[in-house]
Amino acid sequence: MNPIRDYLFVYGSLRRKPGACSNHPLLAGCEWVGPATLAGRLYRLDGYPGAVDAGRGRVQGEVYRLRNGRRTLAALDRYEECTRHFPPPHEYRRVRRPVRLADRRVLSAWVYLYNRPTAGLRAIAGGDYFLQPQEQA
Structure with missing residues (x-):
């Protein structure tokens, strides 16, 4: 029997930086699968993005196969502050969520979705956090 493979879709600070080959230390030991998209909309928060299930847009990101899913997801839950140790909401x-790879295959992947109201937030056109215009200081 084949074990279930856990995949993770990332779209912000956990992504590889453009032109770089390394990813975030929390993903060390994970296998990079490739670029992918998620149905939804991407918003600019306080210097980082938040994706939501809304609209007809696509969020640009990438997929990793988790080699030690339970341990990696526990660490990521702490990083994203969505454990019982942090006050709700x-x-x-x-x-x-289903994500579409560049070769059109669809995988079921874990993703961290923004869990608060989006009223007053600025949507990121094109759904790619790395391609958004940088704000002037």
Whole structure:
């Protein structure tokens, strides 16, 4: 019997930086699968993004296969502050969603979705956090 493979979709600070080959230390030991998209909308928060299930847009990101899913997800839950050790309502919630890889395959992957109201937030056009215009200081 094949074990269930856990995949993770990331779209913000956990993504590889453009032109770099390394990813966030929390993903050390995970296997990079490739670029992917998630149905939804991306918003600019306080220097980082938040994706929500809304609209017809696509959120740009990438997928990793988790080699030690339970331990990695526990560490990521702490990083995203969505464990019982943080007061609710949590800013993010971890859920499974279908994501589409560049080769059109669809996988079920864990993703951290923004869990608060989006009124007053600025949507990121094109759904790619790395391609958004940088604000002037």
